[in-house]
Amino acid sequence: MFSSTNWRKTAEAIAIPVGALLFSLVLFGLFCALCGKNPLAVYGLIYKSAFGNWRAFQGTLLRSAPLMLTALCTALPARLGLMIIGNEGALVMGGLASIIVGLTLSFGSVTPNAAQLQQVSGIPSFVVLAGMAIAGIIAGGVWIAIVGALRHYRAVNETISSLLMNYIAIAIMNQLVGGPIKDPGETIKASSFALPEVNRLANLPATRIHFGLLYGIIVCILAYILIQHTTFGFAARTAGGNVKAARIAGLPVGKLTIIICFLAGSCAGLAGMAEVAAVHGRVNESLVAGYGYTGILVAFVARYNPIACTLVAILLGGIISSGGALQRNLEMPDATVLVFQGLVFLVILYSDSLYGRFKIFKEPVITAPPPPSTSTTVPV
Amino acid sequence: MTDVASQTEPNTLPDLHTITAPPELEVVNMTKRFGSLVALDNVSLHLKPATFHALLGENGAGKSTLVKCIMGFYKPDHGDVLINKHAQAIASPRDAHKYGIGMVYQHFTSVPAMTVAENLVLSRFDSQTVINWKQELDHLNAFMANAPFKVPVETPVGQLAAGEKQKLEILKQLYLKSKILILDEPTSVLTPAEADEVLGLIREQVTDGKLSVLIISHKFREVTSFCDEITVLRKGKYAGTGVVKDLSVAQMAEMMMGEKREPQKVEKTPHPEVVPVLELKDLHANKDNGVEAVHGVNLTVHSGEIVGIAGISGNGQRELVEVLAGQRSLTGGQVVVNGKPYFATRKEIDNNHVFVLPEEPLKNACVAHMSVAENLALRTFDKPPQAKGAMLIFKAIRDMATNLINTFKIKTPSPETPVGNLSGGNVQRTVLARELSSEKINLLIAANPCFGLDFAMVDYIHSQILNARNRGVAVLLVSEDLDELLKLSDRILVISGGTFAYESPIETADFAAIGHAMAGH
Known part of the structure; x- marks a missing residue:
């Protein structure tokens, strides 16, 4: 892909989402006005509490870390023409697998007894975290790979199946934390045992942002390279663009589908691992915080471009993190930001129909030249 | 017109649907061009009342264009459609229906989830805002009682077999009181037994003087068993007409194919x-x-x-x-x-x-939104020099593309232009370049x-x-x-x-x- 020289396409891919975001801001302003609030004050507060100062921005980055990863769960398969929305389920499965591995490596058991709890194993912290990350990656990957396999072998619609898999994943988590891996000491909500402090994912120096943000940025860059600069990415883009052309070229469409789905799920699984290892320390229903669904939105706004996903994730992370401030300062309900997100979602979906409608972004079509004479010899 | 002299032939057209005999249909010197392509060149056809007339020709001979001109889908550049000797302007299928002409397409046009009754009522041109179902059903049952073939009115169309669906398509035209049926390869989706049954029942309607039929068919067997007359088109031109019983299959084939x-x-x-x-x-x-x-x-x-x-x-x-x-x-x-x-x-x-030049190259062999260079690299992107290990070498891909664009004279603003932006001929060149430029x-x-x-x-x-x-x-x-x-x-x-x-x-x-x-x- 030589997108740098194809400026019209690039300009279109930037102008339309930005325009859509601005339009959804206007709609949100109308909503605020209906609630009796000054839209400009609301915009100002969102900006201030999300990006206004370093402390606020840290809160934004903290929320954007999982979004970058869950966004890839939609963005990668989209390049293959698949619309996967099982991000939440893959995140939950990743978190679940990582806590099981993390607890086993830390205490020698998923349900440690009192004596075991006192004695954290001598396994180095980075080994425990690596084990947790691998577990999260595999669990999330397998979860979405199932969707890909159903799609390829049984022609099951991947959007529906991945959506339903979310409910299954959440049910599995609730089942496990309510029984087999329940911490009896935790009475408020059914939870797993907690990771010991030493095996938590650390914060970046002098911040309250955990290393998950780095994971997100690195994985997004890797995903970009994978899609745009490798033969695998070329094959995937070909199959996503026209499966018939891919078949003529002998590309293994089924294999590509399942591998891409695995990679997609493993990104969301890694997000689950980071949430568990850095934020919650254990698995309970707080893990189902909507990062998966917001990740879908991030992927849409970013036009499935992994690099753009990082920036959009920061933007939407900011909107989420401003929810509390809206509640405190303007006495608007916490869910107000969800209204905003929903509006962005709808407008972005609508804006998809605008591609190719603006003449300014269109390259002129070239008509056929006079054909060469039949004596033209072509080196074959 | 001697063979149908017994038929009533009104000189005026009060309401053709109330007249039992089908009208006479003539196409006179019809020409239709699409750009520089002449699809129909001065073609005439005469469908006598109550006859079963076959329209024969190879692919691209102009058969479909001709019937689409009769039905008002296309506006002919030249020529007239005569109904009972009067030239009539047919600008749409609705106009065609007014003159009692109805068409049955190769593929089914009924809504599978709706019942036969609903589909029949839906097909009416005078659709009402409120449907009085009791009245409609009584009407339908009365219609079915006299119809040449029966289809259960309460059954969803999706549950019908192919033959029954095709019968429904024909019944729809009878329900609309069409007197001239145009059938476009109606049996291509049917088994031979189903085809014989459907055509046989239509044949009876024709023999009883209730219908005229113009059928597009490739099957000589159907023509010899059911048709009275044929008109043959060849490469957009009129190639002859004749009475089926006077012609051998060999003669018909020769009319279709032309001289050796x-x-x-x-x-x-x-x-x-x-x-x-x-x-x-x-x-x-x-x-x-x-x-x-x-x-x-x-x-x-x-x-x-x-x-x-x-x-x-x-x-x-x-x-x-x-x-x-x-x-x-x-x-x-x-x-x-x-x-x-x-x-x-x-x-x-x-x-x-192994290399392939498929038909419809944009649909079968290109990714429309990927660049000309990327489409040219589809066979080679994973081999040196275009790839080093798993990484793509863009310069090599671009160099090869520039080369092929020059050699095969592909007209494109740049190698980075999406191939879908190119004209059909240049898309074809792109695929030719990719498939025929290999050393071996x-x-x-x-x-x-x-x-x-x-x-x-x-x-x-x-x-x-x-x-x-x-x-x-x-x-x-x-x-x-x-x-x-x-x-x-x-x-x-x-x-x-x-x-x-x-x-x-x-x-x-x-x-x-x-x-x-x-x-x-």
Whole structure:
């Protein structure tokens, strides 16, 4: 892909989402006005509490870390023409697998007894975290790979199946934390045992942002390279663009589908691992915080471009993190930001129909030249 | 008009639907152009009241264009439609309906989830805001009581068999009180038994003087069993008309195909020592809907030979090509290339140097939103110098693209332009460049490679294919254009109903026999 020289396409891919975001801001302003609030004050507060100062921005980055990863769960398969929305389920499965591995490596058991709890194993912290990350990656990957396999072998619609898999994943988590891996000491909500402090994912120096943000940025860059600069990415883009052309070229469409789905799920699984290892320390229903669904939105706004996903994730992370401030300062309900997100979602979906409608972004079509004479010899 | 003198022939047109006899339909000197293409050239046709009239011709002869002009889908550039000797302007199917003309299409036009009754009421041109179902059902039951065939009115259309669906399409026209039925290959989706039943019942209506029928068909069997007269079109021109009982099948085939055409002389290098490259062994394949399209064909294509496959579209050739191109899985038998089983994996394609020129290249062989350069690299992107390990080397991809763009004279603003922005001819050139520029080609599979292209481009592609053959490439050429096949092939086969119905070296090919075989005789 030589997108740098194809400026019209690039300009279109930037102008339309930005325009859509601005339009959804206007709609949100109308909503605020209906609630009796000054839209400009609301915009100002969102900006201030999300990006206004370093402390606020840290809160934004903290929320954007999982979004970058869950966004890839939609963005990668989209390049293959698949619309996967099982991000939440893959995140939950990743978190679940990582806590099981993390607890086993830390205490020698998923349900440690009192004596075991006192004695954290001598396994180095980075080994425990690596084990947790691998577990999260595999669990999330397998979860979405199932969707890909159903799609390829049984022609099951991947959007529906991945959506339903979310409910299954959440049910599995609730089942496990309510029984087999329940911490009896935790009475408020059914939870797993907690990771010991030493095996938590650390914060970046002098911040309250955990290393998950780095994971997100690195994985997004890797995903970009994978899609745009490798033969695998070329094959995937070909199959996503026209499966018939891919078949003529002998590309293994089924294999590509399942591998891409695995990679997609493993990104969301890694997000689950980071949430568990850095934020919650254990698995309970707080893990189902909507990062998966917001990740879908991030992927849409970013036009499935992994690099753009990082920036959009920061933007939407900011909107989420401003929810509390809206509640405190303007006495608007916490869910107000969800209204905003929903509006962005709808407008972005609508804006998809605008591609190719603006003449300014269109390259002129070239008509056929006079054909060469039949004596033209072509080196074959 | 002597044979139908007993029919009433009103000079005025009060309401044609109340008159029991069908009107007389004439097409006079009709011409229709699409850009520079003359699809219909001064064609006339006379459908006498209460006759069963067949419209014959090869693919692209102009049959569909003619009936679409009659139905008001197309506006003819020249010529008139006469209803009972009066020229009438038909601007839309609704106008056609006004004159009692109704058309049944090749494919079903009913809503599967709705019942037969709902579909029939839906088809009415005078759709009401509120439907009085009791009244409509009474009306429908009365209509069904007198209809030539019965279809259960309360059944959802989706549950009907293909034959019943086609009956419903015809009933719809009778329900709309059409007196002239135009049937566009109505039996192509039916089994022979279903076809005979449907056509037989329509024949009775015609014999009773209630209907006139104009049927587009490729099947001589149906023409000889059910039709009274034929009109033949050839390459957009009127080629003759006649009474079926006075004509033999051979005569009809000759009218359709024209005089025996001498294969155009082309330079062919003789290849004394040939080896089998492509072998099909008892190959079976299904259509998209799971019905078998290719019924166990056997074929060997040798090095340095062009094997042409003729046939009317829809006889299994598309599925056959798709299997060879790796776009469709076979359901039985085997494809063997260079003596080894072949499944069109990327490795097998590379090792055996197999290349494909599919029909509709933008749909079948290109990714529209990817660049010309990327589309040109589709066969080579994962091999050095275009790839180093798993990484793409953009410079090499770009260099090769620039090279091919110059050599094959692809007109594009830049190698980075999405291929979908190019004109049809340039998309075709892009695919030709990719498939024919390899240093080594062993097997070339081409399907309608010149479809929709202008004359000079056709010549260019033919020369490229011949060029490949003369260098020893084994070529399988599937085409609906018989002239193209006669010009290029060393050996010609005819596919009909999913099996090969005819095979001959080109020198001894019998033109009439090809026609028979194509028409399923």
